[in-house]
Amino acid sequence: MMNLSLSNTRLSFPSPGRMMRCLRCPVAYHTGDSCVAAGSMVLTHHIMICSSHGIAKRNGLLSSPVNVNWCFLCARGEKLLCCVLCPASFHPECLEMAMPEGAWSCRECRSGRKPHYKQIVWVKLGNYRWWPAEICNPRLVPPNIQTLRHDIGAFPVFFFGSHDYYWINQGRVFPYVENDKTPVTGQININKTFKKALEEAARRFQELKAQRESREALEQERNSRKPPPYKFIKSNKPVGKVQVHIADLSEIPRCNCKPTDEHPCSLDSQCLNRMLQYECHPQVCLTGDSCENQCFSKRLYSETEVIKTEGCGWGLKTNQALRKGDFVTEYVGEVIDSEECQQRIKRAHENRVTDFYMLTLTKDRVIDAGPKGNSSRFINHSCSPNCETQKWTVNGDVRIGLFTLCDIEAGTELTFNYNLDLVGNRRSSCHCGAENCSGFLGVRPTKEEKARNAKLKPKKRKLRPEGKRTHEYFCFCCGEGGELVICDKKDCLKAYHLLCLNLTKPPYGRWECPWHDCSVCGVPASTLCDFCPRSFCRQHEGGALTPSTLEGRPCCSNHNPLIRPNTPTTLITPDMIHRSLSGSPFTTRRK
Template identity: 85%
Template sequence: MCTSFCLLLFFLCRLIRCIRCPLAYHTSDSCVAAGSVILTHHIMICSNHGSAKKNGLLTSPVNVGWCFLCARGGKLLCCDSCPASFHPECLEMEMPEGSWSCSDCRAGKKPHYKQIVWVKLGNYRWWPAEICNPRLVPSNIQSLRHDIGDFPVFFFGSHDYYWINQGRVFPYVENDKNFVTGQININKTFKKALEEAARRFQELKAQRESREALKQDRNSRKPPPYKFIKSNKPVGKVQVHVADLSEIQRCNCKPADEHPCSLESQCLNRMLQYECHPQVCPAGDSCENQCFSKRLYAETEVIKTEGCGWGLRTNQALKKGDFVAEYVGEVIDSEECQQRIKRAHENHVTNFYMLTLTKDRVIDAGPKGNSSRFINHSCSPNCETQKWTVNGDVRIGIFALCDIEAGTELTFNYNLHCVGNRRTSCHCGSDNCSGFLGVQPSVRMFEKARNAKMKQKKRKLRPEGKHTHEYFCFCCGKGGELVMCDRKDCPKAYHLLCLNLTKPPYGRWECPWHDCSVCSNPASSLCDFCPRSFCRDHEAGALTTSSLDDRLCCSSHNPLSPLGQCKRRHVSSSWHFEELTE
């Protein structure tokens, strides 16, 4: 909260500090503690230094006669700095000896300007009022005698002003009007005060929500914060390789060539994805194969996309094969990579910026990187990643796959492996979208789906050849974010909720289809329509032959029963997804 202690780096923000203690606040009325004396735009005397203090505590707090937690009276523990009172049992503590302050006072929470409060003045009842900035009250009120820590309040109903301190006010909260109106002996002035206070409270609340919405809107126009770096930064034991000049490849280009080492040339280094070194290349300063070292990036802009978060757009036309940018980030080893992935899963982080650099090195552009980290995935990308050797070290560059017009969003295929048994839905919108990141897109997939619908051919349940996972949950038949079985040749996937799990399983995991539903021993007979299965001791009579391709099914999926009819319609909808996997 802004009213808490701001002890660090006050000079980096618009802060005003106390000249007698380390306390500092933002300069707005909603942050500065009421009762502070402003000396200049940058220094003040905070409200903790008033002469109405003894041993650091206010000498005249007026405590309420009810508990702030249960609103009942009785033996109360009273705060020595503000009107708060509590039953010790409500705070789950014993009655302390000596002075005691409530948790808000111990945390340094103070009243602030434009706050609605209840005020106790003289023999009057607790009355609703608004704390005013001394600069905005009438001059005759400003001239009244007051001390550091005192602040003016405007009483609703009577419209009077008076100076008061923290020991005689406590915050007004929503619906306080309804709590007080149930009491007796409410005169017209007090009733009017309650109505004005409730109306002003809602007005200030609306202003605060409007400011917060505006701030959130401004923040939504900017991408999440990260540290911008120009080159890869090794982390931990990872080292960046630097080659000796004698080890660097020398191409066959000549300085007299029209465009030496360019895309149109026959440069051997370019063909082998080696960047020429300026001290080794025969073309010298005319060499056009030094895009990484010279950072010859395309003109791009970070944009907000529809449905895919932040993205990167090119502001210049690109030709096929043009260098777009280098993918830059922290270079970590495989052990650190697994630790970061594990922490991300524990904190429910779903955005990853990791690209494999070499066998034991990974680039993580999450905490640190450049604008290339915003390039989104697409199953029909217009860019690709290439691994180049630059001065003896492997680096990743992004290159145009085709001619790209200015103003086009840049994309490349992430080619992700499902990390931590999780699969993420793809929203690229391409005609050949595979539906999930890391699943190879194929145009034939959709041709087969259309042909199958027209000819109504029966297809095999499991695809032959390469092992792939299904795109739907084996329990409910719906898609989404799925966890997949790690057992060899098992294509089943599940929603976490369908498995009664809150977190994805870590490490190797086998689905419940392979365990007996009765005793959890290894199953020998499996239902082809749900995860129910049975071991040799419980398989007798548990499964019957379905009329659908003579497949085994449990009693819940008997196609002759009404329940089985319903299950049959559910499974037939799942077949459509099975056909897409072939």
């Protein structure tokens, strides 16, 4: 027995368009048979009287519902709870509720779900058995059927098998589901007409299903030709308690450019404000309207176009050639605080939304270009980008702009490295195709990837101060790179994947990795394996480690002494993690 509350009435709605509104209540539908409830009285192209305003007849033929004598969930009879608006019946225990007092309506009726035209239903007419039929649009039935007397809320149905028409209402129909023979179960005397009706209903149901799937595929293909909808805005919009800072003119710094300069405050000038990423103010800068450091305020954006990319969804390309350091566009959206940001991320994860458009603006403010923004929201990530984000101070407030990192030809797609500045994304695969691709969005390349990229494009080597050490770029458990949690113990350079630690969330507070605790008893370790996180205290170190043939480095029994370094084969066990993490707060830092 199928759950009839999940019926074939759940159709996909078309995209927003012309609406038809009820004259007597706030109900509105998209124009077209797939949305307007059957039984509604259409007055004009935009006005109707919905089916909820039907007039009851004295004989009750078209108003009072005829409920089925079995439960819609378990298909058994006995004591049932009946809906007062449709034929649905349930056992209270199947709904996990007590028998209510007074009138009760089912969940489908409470949600306002109504029958639709071109829907296959089971119909109860007089003393006849439940019969399969199709709901018809009154405009498409024969003229003699149209002239039959009927009330608002009634609609014509076409009976399969007998090919008759009759006017009926919601109280005497319930949806037909695929291969449904529920009202026939247990019946012996099935005549040829009724058998023919069952065959025609099943065939017509498949035809309507194929038409609906074809429309949905066409709608999906049509939607794939244009970007997902969002509200275009020209400037950042604060949300809630977020404040936009406006500086006094006396607080805005003045640059050293002169009005006699050929290109004052330009990219090639020695403008002090530009060097400090401050935008000049027209009332403060001595060059006035000739100042070329007012790109944010004047919205001097480059000519760009939203395009469909292969494998990376929608992107943004430039329609003009750009020089290194040119201003492309401002990243615009809603400015929200940290609390609102976390709530939006939580709702997105609950709804399985994977696309995020959040950029960190300041310590406690985030720009979310998801619901509102400009074309900058379509710029894709790349591990080898041609643009970068820069935070500029404009009229006392911080704003984010995108600037080119190199000369870019017209028609080139614009990219920037999210580099963990993009908030909300979990560990997502990167498809940028760059030579130094880390494999994941916002994750720095591993040592091997950096070395491979260095061979392709040599760079000047920067001297590192003595004594300053950085953490490793690969997991000490699996030896692979990615988003890592690093140890906070002094002089420990080890890093781990959350999955390798069997953790679902990053630890909070100060955290020391399992390498520093005995793998047997959990007390501080005195001897450590150089090839995996296994370690031992003085009580258990006897015979636990043996010198490796590779430079005599200590190696536990789980490893071949000939194994090369930094390629561990043993993962941390849950017991090791529990002993290491219990009893202390955690912290996490991302590499």
